[in-house]
Amino acid sequence: GAVVSQHPSRVICKSGTSVKIECRSLDFQATTMFWYRQFPKQSLMLMATSNEGSKATYEQGVEKDKFLINHASLTLSTLTVTSAHPEDSSFYICSASGTSGGAEDEQFFGPGTRLTVL
C-alpha cells in the first residue's frame, strides 16, 4: 500500500517551453502533497506544499508563477514548470501524506522526474 507514482520519469524540453509533471497516489487519498527539487549530489529541498482544493504554499525563494502547482483531487497533483530554463534542470520528487493507514504524517515518495532543459 501507499504507492505514489510520477509521470513522466524523465523529460527533455527546449528552453522557453512549459513542462507538466504529474504525481498520483495510487491506493490512498492524499490530503497533502509536497514537491521537492534535488540538484546533483545535493539533498532534497522542499519547493511547495499543496492541499487538495486550495492554493499551494511555496517555500521562500520559490517562484509561484514559475512553478505552478495544482492539487485538483485527492489522488493527483501536478507541477508545471513554465518557461523552463537550463537552470531548472533538476530531479523533481513529489510525496504524499494522507489517509494511507500508515504512521500519522508519514510521507510516501514518488520515483522522481528528471527534467533536462536544453
Next chain:
Amino acid sequence: KQEVTQIPAALSVPEGENLVLNCSFTDSAIYNLQWFRQDPGKGLTSLLLIQSSQREQTSGRLNASLDKSSGRSTLYIAASQPGDSATYLCAVSPGTYKYIFGTGTRLKVLA
C-alpha cells in the same frame, strides 16, 4: 532554523561489516524522523520512521535510534551487503507536514 547534517558524507566498507550512519539536527522540537534510501537517479525508499516519543525502530538488519534531546539519530546496518550501496538520507519533521532533509551519506559496500 532547523539544519540537518549527516556524517560521514561518504563511506566505503567491505561486505559483512556492521556500520553506523549519523544524523544530527539543530532543533530538538521535532515530530518525527525518517530514514530513507535513494539509489542513483531514483526516488526515495522509506526505511524507518521514528516518532518523537520513540527511542528506536528496527526492520531486519536496520536499526534506527533517536535521541531528541541531543539532536541525534543513528542508523545501524548489520552485516552490510553490496545491495546496501546507496545514498542514505535522514529527514526531520517539525510537525507541520514538512520534511527537512539531511545532506546524505553515500554508502558503497564492496564485495
